[in-house]
Every structure is written in structure tokens, then in C-alpha cells.
Amino acid sequence: MQPPPSATPTLATPILATPSLSDTATRGDGVFERILDMIYRCELPPGAVLNESVLAARFGLSRGPVREAVRRLQGIQLVTREPFTRARVITFDPAAVRDLFEMREALEGYACRLAAERMTDQELDALAADLEAQADKAAAAALDGTPFDFHERIVRASRNGRIVKTLCGDLYHLLRMYRRWSGAAVTRKSEALTEHRQIYRALRNRDGELSESLMRSHIARAAANVISRAPAEAGDTDTSAA
Amino acid sequence: MQPPPSATPTLATPILATPSLSDTATRGDGVFERILDMIYRCELPPGAVLNESVLAARFGLSRGPVREAVRRLQGIQLVTREPFTRARVITFDPAAVRDLFEMREALEGYACRLAAERMTDQELDALAADLEAQADKAAAAALDGTPFDFHERIVRASRNGRIVKTLCGDLYHLLRMYRRWSGAAVTRKSEALTEHRQIYRALRNRDGELSESLMRSHIARAAANVISRAPAEAGDTDTSAA
DNA sequence: ACCGCCCAAAGTGTCGACACTTTCTGTCCT
DNA sequence: AGGACAGAAAGTGTCGACACTTTGGGCGGT
Incomplete structure (x- = not known):
């Protein structure tokens, strides 16, 4: 449950210099x-x-x-x-990145299968609507260009709290961090959209097997795309940066 | 004030009554x-x-x-x-247990698929040998009756450190704890052995698809068996038990 | 000049004390 | 008598200091 570091649920926006340190619980x-x-x-x-x-x-x-x-x-x-x-x-050697995406493939594929069985029709409608809205405008509701919105929706629809927590928590952090570091922008926007539509159709048809398969392929392609950019070796940096 | 200022500064063998507390790193x-x-x-x-x-x-x-x-x-x-x-x-409500086994199914199934692709022939030989040894004697090498040996071997053979760490770490703790608490002994020994042999055959044939499928079924059956025992509600217990 | 030991510096591990939050309990008001 | 408030009690959060471990550099031996 780490929504992007922007949410301040019920509190007023802090005016202090320390941004997210004063208003947290502890x-x-x-x-x-x-x-x-x-x-x-x-x-x-x-x-x-x-x-x-x-x-x-x-x-x-x-x-x-x-x-x-x-x-x-x-x-x-x-x-x-x-x-x-x-x-x-943590430093990203190629093996670690491979492990990361494999695990995501396993978990998110399965989550997609569960979602096909457990999503309500209303959820499917909303998903379709947001998917097409994203297709029209370059960006969806608020966050721009984060392809994770679609994925997160499906993951949460799996109704499996543990998988959700892993994918939207730990792995999400890692993935996001790797993207940022490798500078891999999402240059697959149109392909991704097509694949998302495919997945949506499978979900709508309640075809768990196909949904899982499609999600796996989708993630595998994204992984191949991200990994293709040769990751330069990380340099050491001290925390004592002035 | 625990390290008495006596001789042997670097290596102090603790004779204390505290068993596993003194000899750990920290x-x-x-x-x-x-x-x-x-x-x-x-x-x-x-x-x-x-x-x-x-x-x-x-x-x-x-x-x-x-x-x-x-x-x-x-x-x-x-x-x-x-x-x-x-x-x-943590307390085990039925939904949490379901989530747990589903996640294990997803991860361990995928690990099994990877193992089918990545295990060496020697590993397969060793696995077969140990499997049959376990079949002959009631207990395998040292630990008795722990059906996790087979599973752990396969998981580690996936060569995916992250999946290994999750399955053999966090999830393993949870599963083991749930077993202990629910008192669900492994009453499926012979069936489990049969299914293990099936999985081994699929691995030997390098059939990743089948391996994953069999592992998933195997886990699902084990889950059904464990869950069938109605879990009583957990009572509160204080740590100040004298 | 090279290698190993010794020692200081840096950094983590641990401790006891204090501040703040939560919860419970006893009391006072209605 | 019942309910809300104040205060005490319990427990977590935080702090500064000290002990221990690791590391890097200086020194003497060969």
C-alpha cells in the first residue's frame, strides 16, 4: 500500500520545509x-x-x-x-533484473487469471472506460504515462491481498527504481495499449487461462524492451553529498 | 555488559543458558x-x-x-x-490462508517451469535418488517427514533468487506456522509421493508447461486438504506467561 | 621495497532514559 | 445511575552515549 508519494489522505498540505517528515505518523x-x-x-x-x-x-x-x-x-x-x-x-546486475521480471510474470499472470474469475461486471466496465480514456488522451486521470495503472487495477481485482501487497509494494518499488535508473522510458506505448486491449477482452470473456497467458507475454515483452537497453554499471555515491 | 572483560577477547564461547542468542552474529x-x-x-x-x-x-x-x-x-x-x-x-482468517496458497501456487508453479528448463541432469538424478530414498524409508536424510524438501529443491533449481527467497523465506514461515497452528499433519503422504513422481517425470522430460501445471495441481490439492480442517478461532495470549 | 602487525578512525550494535501516544480507571457532573 | 472528562498507567517512539566490529593507514620486521 504505497501509492505514489503524492497522496496526503486527510491532512492539509504541509507548508513546512521538511516535506514528508512532519506529517507522518511516526x-x-x-x-x-x-x-x-x-x-x-x-x-x-x-x-x-x-x-x-x-x-x-x-x-x-x-x-x-x-x-x-x-x-x-x-x-x-x-x-x-x-x-x-x-x-x-541494491545494484542491478542482469540476473537480478531477470529474476525480477520473472517473478512479476508469475505473480501478475496469476493475478490476471484470478481477476478474470473475480472481477465484477462493473469493474470491467470501468476498466474499459479508463483504458479508452487513456487511449484518447495521452494521459489518464491524473498520473501521466504510468502504464502501471492498468496493471494495478487488474492486480487489485485479483482479490488476493498478499499478491497485491507484493506486486504493488515490494516489486513495484524495485521495478520503478530500475526504470528510473536505466532511463528506460516507455517507448512501447501503442503496442502496450494493443496488448492491454487484448487482455481486457480475455478478462471480459472470463477466460482465465488466456488472460494469464496474455499477461505473461505482455510482461515478457516489456521486460525484453527494458532490458535491451544496456545497463551501465552503477557508480558509488556517498550519502554525504553536500 | 555481557562480554565479561576477561580473556579471549575475539572468541568467547558462551556457556550461558541462552541457547541460540549468544552465538548469532548480532x-x-x-x-x-x-x-x-x-x-x-x-x-x-x-x-x-x-x-x-x-x-x-x-x-x-x-x-x-x-x-x-x-x-x-x-x-x-x-x-x-x-x-x-x-x-x-498475524491471525489466520480463511481469506488469508486462501491468499497464501494461491500465491504459493503461482510462484512455485512458475519456479517449477523454470526448473524444467534450467535443472542440470545431475540435479535431476540426485532429485530422483532422494525421492526414492524417501519413498523407501519413511524419512529422508535427516529431517523426517518434511515434504518441503522436494519442493525446496525444485524451487532452488529455478535459479531465480528472488522467487527462492520469497518461497523459502516469507511464505515458508507463514505456511509452516499455519500448519503448526492448525495441527494439519500431512495425511496425504502416499498421494503426495505419487504426485511428486509425476512432477519429476515432467521435469525429466523438460516439459515446463506440464511441470508447472502439475505443481499447481499438487499445491492446490495440498491446500484443499489443509484447509478442510476447520480452523478454530485463535485466542489471545499474553507474552507475560510466567 | 614487500609483507604483516598494531593502532586509530569510522560505523554499526546496544543500552538506559525520556517524551509522546494510547488505554484504562476513577471521579465528577447532569 | 449513566456518561464524559481528567489523570494515571502502560507501551511505543526517540534520543544521546557507550561498546564492539570492521576498515584503513602507519610502523616495524625481513
């Missing part, structure tokens, strides 16, 4: 969000060292919350770490 | 293991409250490591927690 959570954001922005690129003291000083608080946040990052496998050594942002 | 890791064990043993049954202070006192150390361990447990979704409230061991 400071540790705030730090988690901020570090996540720093990783997304490639301010902490893959391979960067996470120094607890430095980060604490940067955020103006103690090492405790930072430590907790780093552990959570470690939990979702976004940073690697062994007992007494420094924590580092 | 104390937080030790606490993690111990709490995990307590959950397995149903000493901390589903719904039990994890009180940091009480656990710390029980383990004879500060709240810091305990806190860290609880956060890690939270990370793998074995305990639920919201900001300022107590942490509780």
Missing part, C-alpha cells in the same frame, strides 16, 4: 518514505552507501528512526546489508 | 530467530501481543534488538502493527 515512517524517494530520484543510486549517522544528521534527527527505516528497506530487499558492514542500495 | 538477529521459534511453537499463537519490554526482559537485553526483530517480523508480514499500538502475531 518519524521512522517519514524517514522510510524520504529515503525511498531519494532512491527513486537516484539521489541514492544503486550501490550507494547508506550511512546511518549521515542520514540522521541530514534529516535532523537521531539514528534510531533512520536505523529502523534502513531495516525496513532491507526487508523489502531494496538495500543489502550484512551484520556489521554498511548498507548499500 | 543480538537483533538472535532475537528474531527466537521470536520466530516462539511463534512456530505456538508459544506465541496467532493474535498474541508482542510487548517489547516484556520480550526484552525475557531475553535479558534491551528493547532495541527486540524492537528491530519485531520490525523484521512485521516486514515479512508475520506480525501486524500500526504506529502506536501493540504488535500482534
Whole structure:
């Protein structure tokens, strides 16, 4: 349940300089969000060292919350770490990327099969509407060009909370991070749209087998497209950037 | 004040009564293991409250490591927690169990498909040998009656580190815990063995499609068997059991 | 000049204390 | 008597300090 770092549910927009640190429930959570954001922005690129003291000083608080946040990052496998050594942002070797997309293929394909069985007709209608709206305008509702909207809708329609949490949580972070880092823009927009329409048709027909198959192919093609760009080796960057 | 300022500064073999707490890399890791064990043993049954202070006192150390361990447990979704409230061991409602087995079906099925493509002939030979050894004797090498040996072998043969980590890590914990709690012994031994042999044959034939399909069915049947036992509602248990 | 040991520096692990939040309980008002 | 409020109690969140481990550099031995 990590909607893009824009949502501020019931609170007024904070005017403070520290953006997402003051209005969070606990400071540790705030730090988690901020570090996540720093990783997304490639301010902490893959391979960067996470120094607890430095980060604490940067955020103006103690090492405790930072430590907790780093552990959570470690939990979702976004940073690697062994007992007494420094924590580092995960680095993308080709094997890891392959693993990532394979896992997504397995999970999201299955989620698509479940969705074919469990989606309501209303949900299907809404999905179709939004899909075509996205086709007309370059961007859908609010977020522009994120092809994940379609995917997330289907994943959530699987009604499997655990799969949803994995795909929309951990894997989503990783995927997004890899995209950002590799600079792989979505140059497959029209193809993706076609494939999305295919998947939608299979869902509408309640054909779980076909839905899963199509989703797998779709993801595999996207993966091939993303991987085709040779990923340069990540350089080390310290957190002590002034 | 735990390392007595005596001789042997680097290697102090602990003669203490605390079994698995002193010899781990870091104390937080030790606490993690111990709490995990307590959950397995149903000493901390589903719904039990994890009180940091009480656990710390029980383990004879500060709240810091305990806190860290609880956060890690939270990370793998074995305990639920919201900001300022107590942490509780996850409770198994039927939907959660269904979600769990579905996810396993998706992931392990796919892993099996990958294994069919990636296993070496030697691995297949070894797998067959161990499978038949298990069939002869009631128990395999060391661990008795754990049907996970076969599954884990296949999962690891998928060569996908991320899937392996998920299945043999998080999900494995959950599954094992659920088994323990529901008291669902494996009463399907002979059927399971037959199905394992089927899967092995498909792997040997390098038939990924069939391998995946068989594995999915196998897991689905196991799930149905386990779920059939009506899970009683979990009672609350405090950690301050004297 | 090379290799290994020793030592200081950096960084993580752990601790005890304090601040804040939540919950419970006892009391006061209606 | 019943319900809302205030205060205490319990528990989590955070902090600063100290202990331990790892690492990098200087020093002496060969």
C-alpha cells in the first residue's frame, strides 16, 4: 500500500520545509518514505552507501528512526546489508533484473487469471472506460504515462491481498527504481495499449487461462524492451553529498 | 555488559543458558530467530501481543534488538502493527490462508517451469535418488517427514533468487506456522509421493508447461486438504506467561 | 621495497532514559 | 445511575552515549 508519494489522505498540505517528515505518523515512517524517494530520484543510486549517522544528521534527527527505516528497506530487499558492514542500495546486475521480471510474470499472470474469475461486471466496465480514456488522451486521470495503472487495477481485482501487497509494494518499488535508473522510458506505448486491449477482452470473456497467458507475454515483452537497453554499471555515491 | 572483560577477547564461547542468542552474529538477529521459534511453537499463537519490554526482559537485553526483530517480523508480514499500538502475531482468517496458497501456487508453479528448463541432469538424478530414498524409508536424510524438501529443491533449481527467497523465506514461515497452528499433519503422504513422481517425470522430460501445471495441481490439492480442517478461532495470549 | 602487525578512525550494535501516544480507571457532573 | 472528562498507567517512539566490529593507514620486521 504505497501509492505514489503524492497522496496526503486527510491532512492539509504541509507548508513546512521538511516535506514528508512532519506529517507522518511516526518519524521512522517519514524517514522510510524520504529515503525511498531519494532512491527513486537516484539521489541514492544503486550501490550507494547508506550511512546511518549521515542520514540522521541530514534529516535532523537521531539514528534510531533512520536505523529502523534502513531495516525496513532491507526487508523489502531494496538495500543489502550484512551484520556489521554498511548498507548499500541494491545494484542491478542482469540476473537480478531477470529474476525480477520473472517473478512479476508469475505473480501478475496469476493475478490476471484470478481477476478474470473475480472481477465484477462493473469493474470491467470501468476498466474499459479508463483504458479508452487513456487511449484518447495521452494521459489518464491524473498520473501521466504510468502504464502501471492498468496493471494495478487488474492486480487489485485479483482479490488476493498478499499478491497485491507484493506486486504493488515490494516489486513495484524495485521495478520503478530500475526504470528510473536505466532511463528506460516507455517507448512501447501503442503496442502496450494493443496488448492491454487484448487482455481486457480475455478478462471480459472470463477466460482465465488466456488472460494469464496474455499477461505473461505482455510482461515478457516489456521486460525484453527494458532490458535491451544496456545497463551501465552503477557508480558509488556517498550519502554525504553536500 | 555481557562480554565479561576477561580473556579471549575475539572468541568467547558462551556457556550461558541462552541457547541460540549468544552465538548469532548480532543480538537483533538472535532475537528474531527466537521470536520466530516462539511463534512456530505456538508459544506465541496467532493474535498474541508482542510487548517489547516484556520480550526484552525475557531475553535479558534491551528493547532495541527486540524492537528491530519485531520490525523484521512485521516486514515479512508475520506480525501486524500500526504506529502506536501493540504488535500482534498475524491471525489466520480463511481469506488469508486462501491468499497464501494461491500465491504459493503461482510462484512455485512458475519456479517449477523454470526448473524444467534450467535443472542440470545431475540435479535431476540426485532429485530422483532422494525421492526414492524417501519413498523407501519413511524419512529422508535427516529431517523426517518434511515434504518441503522436494519442493525446496525444485524451487532452488529455478535459479531465480528472488522467487527462492520469497518461497523459502516469507511464505515458508507463514505456511509452516499455519500448519503448526492448525495441527494439519500431512495425511496425504502416499498421494503426495505419487504426485511428486509425476512432477519429476515432467521435469525429466523438460516439459515446463506440464511441470508447472502439475505443481499447481499438487499445491492446490495440498491446500484443499489443509484447509478442510476447520480452523478454530485463535485466542489471545499474553507474552507475560510466567 | 614487500609483507604483516598494531593502532586509530569510522560505523554499526546496544543500552538506559525520556517524551509522546494510547488505554484504562476513577471521579465528577447532569 | 449513566456518561464524559481528567489523570494515571502502560507501551511505543526517540534520543544521546557507550561498546564492539570492521576498515584503513602507519610502523616495524625481513
